[in-house]
Amino acid sequence: MGSKTLFKWSKQITSSQVGKLIKAEKDLQKALIIFDSATAEYTNGFRHDHSTFGLMIxxxxxxxxxxxAEALLDRMKEEKCSVTEDIFLSVCRGYARVHRPLDSVRVFEKMEEYQCKPTDKSYITIFGILVEENQLKVAFRFYKYMRKAGIPASVVSLNILIKALCKNSSSMAAALQIFREMPDHGCTPDSYTYGTLINGLCKLGKIGEAKELFRDMGTKGCLPSVVTYTCLIRGLCQSNNLEEAVELFEEMKCKGINPNVLTYSSLMDGFCKGGRSSQAMELLDSMVSKRHLPNMITYSTLLHGLCEEGKLREALEILDRMKLQGLKPDAGHYGKIITCSCNVSKFHEAANFLDEMVLGGISPNRITWSLHVRIHNAVVQGMCNSGNLTQAFQLYLSMRTRGFSIDEGTFDTLVKCICKKGDLHKAYRIVDEMVLDGCIPDYGIWNAVVEGFWDRTKVREPAELLQAELMGEIGDEQYG
Structure with a gap:
């Protein structure tokens, strides 16, 4: 790495000066140049300490x-610069952020090699990372290792253990048992403990037990937080106890606990699943008035509910609000809008949204492929039935070009509509492509083609013979 500086150093370089320059430099590579040049260009004896090393790491x-980052850790060891616990944990948390928890464990295990003895904080951090990343088998082994290492039980560590146990229905009873035994370890359950258990019970559909635990909080003088309320509201909505959820929502506001975006979205989901999307829209307006910005979950919930009720105009309003907020609709959002448009016979609008998807760069992938196939087939059939045959045929050609499979219903509708228009060569082409795709034309499709030829005087007799031959073949298949 080059050592040429982008500025003039003072005669006496200090860690504070180097730190300020590294913080001020937005470009990482230039920050590295600053870091290296502090020791490379001047022979004033400046050496990086744990503060400048930590900042660069x-x-x-x-x-x-x-x-x-790990190379700098090695350099600290070589230069006999003490590596603090916080520096190691910054690397561990970084690996956790990109979902590499086992690398977090690996870095943790290196701490003592660098003469850095991990404290309770390090053990609990790694334990929390493993649970958060669903590495539960490793997490439970690590917890046993913690206890053998003499790390005492604390509210924080027991809360993490309870969270791990709440992730599986088979270990929920163990989570409740640890909760009941917490006072024996000198630990008093807090709102996080209760919230974790209530959330776990709600996910298992055990709403009665969750409500009982919620009431227990009040008797123990443990005030429920917005997270606790939200967990129970979501659970009540998912178990179709919508009125209770609304009552709880009003209760939390009366107690001065402000709902967050997740609280609003959970209740909106309950309204939408209960066929009450109008109330969900009112709740959205209330949420915005409280200066809570809707997120993708909020918008997806509303789109689904409105489209299920056939409220296309309101659904389009939500789609526009998403775009204005800078959120990009995905294939699932467009799929709901297109399906709703088809359900209310707005096939031209549905076709326009298909074009918008393509222009917006929303291409099918392994997950969304079947969705793209389904909505394209639905639009082709809808446009055929509504008399827009030219656009339907163009979309059909586009589907073949892009490799989308064509439903038998789409082939059937296209052939019959085209035959009625008298374009028999085009109909024959589609039947031919249908056979190439491995779909066998049924009696209705062959009959439509034959009837198309029927009125043509010169082919009337051959058409009658073809029809008789086809009828004979169908009869042989059925009775032979």
Missing amino acids: RRLVSANQFRS
Whole structure:
């Protein structure tokens, strides 16, 4: 790496000066040049300490340059610069952020090699990372290792353990048992403990037990937080106890606990699933008036509910609000709008949204392929039935070009509509492509083609013979 500086150093370089320059420099590579040049260009004896090393390591970790960050850890060891616990944990948390929890464990295990003895904070951090990333088997082994290492039980560590146990229905009873035994370890359950258990019970559909635990909070003098209320409101909505959810929502506001975006979205989801999307829209307006910005979950919930009720105009309003907020609709959002448009016979609008998807760069992938196939087939059939045959045929050609499979119903509708228009060559082409795709034309399709030829005087007799021959073949298949 080059050592040429982008500025003039003072005669006496200090860690504070180097730190300020690294923080001020937005470009990471230039920040590295500053870091290196502090020791490379001047022979004033300046050496990096844990503060400048730590700052540079955190910059590298934030840019996911983990190899370089760990190289600086090695350099600290070589230069006999003490590596603090917080520096190690910044690397561990960085790996957790990109869902590499086992690398977090690996870095943790290196701490003592660098003469850095991990404290309770490090053990609990790694334990929390493993649980958060669903590495539960490793997490439980690590918890046993913690206890053998003499790390005492605390509210924080027991809360993490309870969270891990709440992730599976088979271990929910164990989570409740640990909760009941917490006072024996000198630990008093807090709102996080209750919230974790209530959330776990709600996910299992055990709403009665969740409500009982919620009431228990009040008797123990533990005030429920917005997270606790939200967990129970979501659980009540998912179990179709919508009125209770609304009552709880009003209760939390009366107690001065402000709902957050997730609270509003959970209740909106309940309204939408209960066929009450109008109330969900009112709740959206209330949410915005409280200066809570809707997120993708909020908009997806509303779109689904409105489209299920056939409220296309309101659904389009939500789609526009998403775009104005800078959120990009995905294939699922467009799929709901297109399906709703087809359900209310707005096939031209549905076709326009298909074009908008393409222009917006929303291409099918492994997950959304079947959705793209389904909505394209629906639009082709809808446009045929509504008399827009030219556009339907163009979309059909586009589907073949893009490799989308054509439903038998789409082939059937296209052939019959085209035959009625008298374009028999085009109909024959589609039947031919149908056979190439492995679909066998049924009696209705062959009959439509034959009837198309029927009125043509010169082919009347051959058509009659073809029809008789086809009828004979169908009869042989059925009775032979």
